[in-house]
Amino acid sequence: MTGWLTEAVPRGRVAAFRTLVYLFVAADLVVFTPWVRTRVDVPGDLYRPLLIGRLLPLPTPDEALVGMVFWVLLVAALLAATGRAPRLLGWTVFALYFEWMIVAMSYGKVDHDRFGLLVALAALPTAGRARHGDPTRTEAGGWALRVTQIAVICTYFLAAWAKFRFGGLDWATGSVLARAIIRRGTDLADLIAQVPHLLIVAQFGILAFELLSPLVFVVPARWRTAVIGFFYSFHLATVATITISFAPHLVAMTAFLPLEKVRPVLLARRLLTRRAGPPTVTDHPRSASPADPPAPATPLTPAPDPVTGPAPLG
Template sequence: MSRVRAGTAAFVRWWVPALPRARVAWVRAAIAVMAVLDVRYFLSSTDDRAATPEFFDPVLLARWLHLPPVTATIATALLVGVHVGAVGVLVGGFRRVPALVQHAAGALLAVAYVLWVVWGMSYGYVAHDHMAITVGVVLLTTAGTARYGDGEVADAAAGWPLRMIQVLTVMTYTGSVLAKYVVSGGSLLRWATSGTLAWAFIRRPNDLNQVLVTNALVMRAAQWGALALELSAPLAFVLRGRWRALLVVGFLGFHLTTFLLLGIHFLPTVVCWSAFVPFERVPEWVRARPAGAGRLVGSTA
């Protein structure tokens, strides 16, 4: 019985670890900036589709919420909400700003951004790189007050939303592997040795990828490398210190490469890797750590 209890306790500690509150503040800020960039430059379909209600094909969440086709008024309101919420989240991370600012701003950002994404993906295209950020922006509102200068003070209220962002970020890559398995007829070997990457280069030609597309060996080596990297994503929960940092940098390099070769950025997912970054260790003179801040308690990530 004691083993069962110990196992249950370990399971709960993994899913709800005590993680630094400062990291919540920094991750909130990163996601807030990404949300603004997303609605302005990347996921613009919410605004663009206001004039074409006939193409509205609501995703499951939109059906649950009984959302109508988006209108110009709704799109403008959501755009304003994302901007105001993001500014409040960024400013609210400073200690002298009332906690109510970050709480209200976080809620406004979550509602406006999630609705923007749900409407944007209800017109025929669902971008899987938005999974972690869309859920994360909501869950971060449950963490309570968090400041950039909280140092290594940790608790489970901060740990749970950060852990969920970490899990959903990793699932983005494992899900991609699963998709490759399905579309290749149940054989990852078939996908890795196929002409998928060459086909993508031909569809999105640029000066760099056209140099590589004629070399079948390079093409297949790149596909094997991409598959191996995606399969390695769960190692983020096993590795520590410099090894984890190296893994995260590897994924950032992967996305930089896909951007240079294909013009695909995956920035919403890239930003969510920030949940693994120990922002709480930012030097004292940068984060202005408050006097009497406690030590890290039970951090596992």
């Protein structure tokens, strides 16, 4: 079991995963969750912190606290994406993002798509230094990726467990997807909803998918990437029908992928080189340099006549 948890991976994979995760954190602040800053406009008595927020305890968020977390976290995430000071910056990003999520989820709604990302942020500082393209293997980096993978799969499996806990089989036979389509469905979802019993079949399929998700750890390695591709296709269908993206979860799920093979900087250089074309070769003779030896002198002897022999010199 220990060998499986710490299975060594290339350091380049850890570096690529680290850069992707920290860049997403920066993007999350300004694209996906900028609304967290508006929590300061909500009366403080509506703040109901999560259990961890009550145990620490954490202060009721105000404008100064949320603003400080936003700007320091944004700068720290961008710096951490470079791979510098992985422990110092890594723990800083984790602590601040954890507080950012507590503020976000302490007003009545808790999203479960950020569990894998939070585990990744907690594990990455333990991976140590890693450079892009480095093929040497690291067990510490392997552990960081493995616990992130486990968190990703737990998100699926525990979601199925929650469905059974609160809805039982009625979740699969009810109108869950129908209500979601009414609330936030797309034109594609409207077409699917017109097919008789298809939504019920889809609900049973979702339960089966979530319950069987741990099998990704036992399938042969050559098939694992294809299985993860199926996971991504499931979320693509979710976005296309009921506009739920699960973006943080999708970023954490890249822990399953050989990210060291994707090198955008190197790819950009190759594309620029191809556009520039091959080097131009000129037809001009090479100019002689002072170090070149002198060319041999050509004799001034006339060419012999084929009949009479050599021509006279006078």
